[in-house]
Amino acid sequence: MVLLNDVKKAHEKIQNRIHVTPIITSSQLNKHCEREVFLKAEHLQKTGSFKIRGATNAVMQAVAAGASFVTAASSGNHGQAVAYIAGQLGVSAVIVVPEDASRAKIEAIKDYGAEIEYCGLTSDERIPRAKQRAKERNGVYIPPYDDPAVIAGQGTIALEILEQLPNVDVIVVPVGGGGLMSGILCAVKNSKPEVHVVGVEPESANDTYLSLQNRRITAISGTSTLADGLRTTQPGDVTFPILQEHLDELVLVTEEEIKKAFQFLLERTKQLVEPSGATALAAVMVGKVGKPNEKIAVVLSGGNVDLYQISTLLKNDMFNDELSGKKGSKEV
Structure with missing residues (x-):
């Protein structure tokens, strides 16, 4: 809690x-x-x-623990937030997005310096992929909502x-x-x-x-x-x-x-x-x-x-x- x-x-x-x-x-x-x-x-x-609030708290926590790479699964706003704060803190980021994600949100994520990967249409598809990418590079997955x-x-x-x-x-x-x-x-x-x-x-x-x-x-x-x-x-x-x-x-x-x-x-x-x-x-x-x-x-x-x-x-x-x-x- x-x-x-x-x-x-x-x-x-x-x-x-x-x-x-x-x-x-x-x-x-x-x-x-x-x-x-x-x-x-x-x-x-x-x-x-609002997503920048939770993303900032979580990414700062990860960086304080030694992370240099983060991932997220997002329809757009959470991804933008993670991409932005990762860039501010000097860590790399990959954002896994649905195939029908908003063009505006995708362009913003790219502008913040993160890598984009498309995966499926639902959170059930993209979350496992984002976790996998984090594991591959010894990084930290930043959940969109289900995280203290x-x-x-x-x-x-x-x-x-x-x-x-x-x-x-x-x-x-x-x-x-x-x-x-x-x-x-x-x-x-x-x-x-x-x-x-x-x-x-x-x-x-x-x-x-x-x-x-x-x-x-x-x-x-x-x-x-x-x-x-x-x-x-x-x-x-x-x-x-x-x-x-x-x-x-x-x-x-x-x-x-x-x-x-x-x-x-x-x-x-x-x-x-x-x-x-x-x-x-x-x-x-x-x-x-x-x-x-x-x-x-x-x-x-x-x-x-x-x-x-x-x-x-x-x-x-x-x-x-x-x-x-x-x-x-x-x-x-």
């Missing part, structure tokens, strides 16, 4: 290598949701997502939220493998347990939802959800017990709801947030999370959108009355 002290130590270790991301508000978003919504802007984090050092690093988001919004009532978090959610839970439930923490998954990538319903880790087949960062097939052995013990609620959102949240963020707040990053907000926007007048913090987990994907995400309903109201209103 990851303790609050582990998260605090991670924060001390990584704070000079990451950004303290801002809280963004929008009066139009509050009006739409009939709630006070505060957006934790992790899409403005170094490498474009990674979880502790991700939990530093919660420390910032609690400092920035001391009266927060609800924290809403997208859920993939559970590393981000586990870290936030370890920090919040051991310091301010009255805060209601809600996870959000795509309906078509509902492995954590099913696992919680079944009270055991339950795998699903591959998914093609727009939220490519949430395409895990099952929660982790480390993360799942934390979610079981501490998570207050988990809700599901449709692909259309994710798309509308993406569109709203781009049009009304001028924030380019990837579908995975918009997933938590989608649940708030359709009324699945929170009560009127509650202060709700929503983690926008990443902003690494493939520019070629944007036109697809903007098709249909970009300016429908329900989403946008009257044209020309741009108050943020």
Whole structure:
């Protein structure tokens, strides 16, 4: 189990290598949701997502133990984070990615100096390969979520939220493998347990939802959800017990709801947030999370959108009355 002290130590270790991301508000978003919504802007984090927090904590730990080579298995954001911090610390990195990985994320990984290797379409295929590459070169495999050092690093988001919004009532978090959610839970439930923490998954990538319903880790087949960062097939052995013990609620959102949240963020707040990053907000926007007048913090987990994907995400309903109201209103 990851303790609050582990998260605090991670924060001390990584704070000079990451950004303290801002809280963004929008009066139009509050009006739409009939709630006070505060957006934790992790899409403005170094490498474009929250993943740099856990990756930095884990890679720094590996380097301190003597590692000169690291690997990762990633659909993009974790790979970017590992590639970036490995370069900063002067160690080599190989990132094993799915064959359908976002072009933008692949190019970023290369720009950070890491080697790319394509392998399959699911985490079940690429994780063993990344572990094998690490073993071949006496390196260290950096898990995307199922690792105490990674979880502790991700939990530093919660420390910032609690400092920035001391009266927060609800924290809403997208859920993939559970590393981000586990870290936030370890920090919040051991310091301010009255805060209601809600996870959000795509309906078509509902492995954590099913696992919680079944009270055991339950795998699903591959998914093609727009939220490519949430395409895990099952929660982790480390993360799942934390979610079981501490998570207050988990809700599901449709692909259309994710798309509308993406569109709203781009049009009304001028924030380019990837579908995975918009997933938590989608649940708030359709009324699945929170009560009127509650202060709700929503983690926008990443902003690494493939520019070629944007036109697809903007098709249909970009300016429908329900989403946008009257044209020309741009108050943020």
